[in-house]
Amino acid sequence: MPPVGTENISTGAQALPSRSRGGGIVIAATLLTALLAGHRFIPNVRGVGSLIDSGAPFLGLGVPVLALTALLRRSRRALLAVLVPAVAWAALFGAVWLPDGGGPVELRVASQNLKVGNADPSATVRAVVASDPDVIALQEIAGEARPSVRETLRDRYPHEAEQSTVGLWSRWPIRESVGVDTGLPWTRALRAVVAAPTGDVVVYVVHLGSARAGRTATRDHTVEALSAALRRDGAQRIIVLGDFNTATTDRMMAPLTDQLHDAQAEAGRGFGFTWPSALPVTRPDHVLYRGLTAASAGVVRTPASDHRAVVAGFRR
Helix, strand or coil: CCCCCHHHHHHHHHHHHHHHCCHHHHHHHHHHHHHHHHHHHCCCHHHHHHHHHHCHHHHHHHHHHHHHHHHHHCCHHHHHHHHHHHHHHHHHHHHHHCCCCCCCCCEEEEEEECCCCCCCHHHHHHHHHCCCCCEEEEECCCCCCHHHHHHHHCCCCCEEEEECCEEEEECCCEEEEEECCCCCCCCCEEEEEEEECCEEEEEEEEECCCCECCECHHHHHHHHHHHHHHHHCCCCCEEEEEECCCCCCCHHHHHHHCCCEEHHHHHCCCCCCCECCCCCCECCEEEEEECCEEEEEEEECCCCCCCCEEEEEEEC
16 A cells, blocks of 8 residues: 555646646647737837848747647647637638629739749740730849830830839820839839720839848839829829839838739739749739729739739729
8 A cells, every 4th residue: 555645746746747748739829829910019120120020920820830739639628729720810811712792894904023034925925915914014134135025015015104114004005104213223123004995004113123132122122112202193093003112011012002902812813923924922013003903913924034924903
């Protein structure tokens, strides 16, 4: 017969691991929830905040990892804790997978970054044309690509406007076109008035400043410059197409997204990642607008470029 109290001591020693099991998972789930809910409060030092903002949808990958770990540890408490970041992610990003948009389309647009050094720009453009847009915006039109691009688009899109390395091709007349200063050493943005059958639409084609890890100042400056131009623009119907070099979840895009709607968010399904084209993990290419209703939005895989094309359909 064991000494008095031995059984209780043994039971207590065995119960301790049971109570502590999954504690690390609970802490990790709490931290993940805080990061999901508060990533925009992380200081944007050397662009770190922007980088986390842009990659915020991928924070959800932590949920299945934690859930699997909780199952392996057989911890009900940890599994319940993992539900919290799962709900937070769903609240932030789940709506992008729900069907939206629909209805008649009066104007179809497309935007494609061709890529400097594109070995077959005509093939890239033909893939964009296959989506049957009425208006096509292109960025990174290098000198050697320009003749083949014009030749490919000439018959179906006889009206064009170009500014440096960006261009717009339209089935309908372009009433006017001017360059837009975004603060870069050269002008690589334009504003055009397209005479659509349902009335004039102002179309901007932009290629904002490049951004690298720790170096986002140029990109951020061009966002501010473009947003200022749009605030001054009194047109009722505006579409902005191009490569913004960041995702709309980036806090630095707020000056634009406060004024404009995002077609992918309003009428697309999924995140609509476009870069790099082989296995996209982010969306620097956008269709932003105001004064219209987005009826559809999506992404088109195109050959020879490192970006996929973005497309959208609108009506009044």
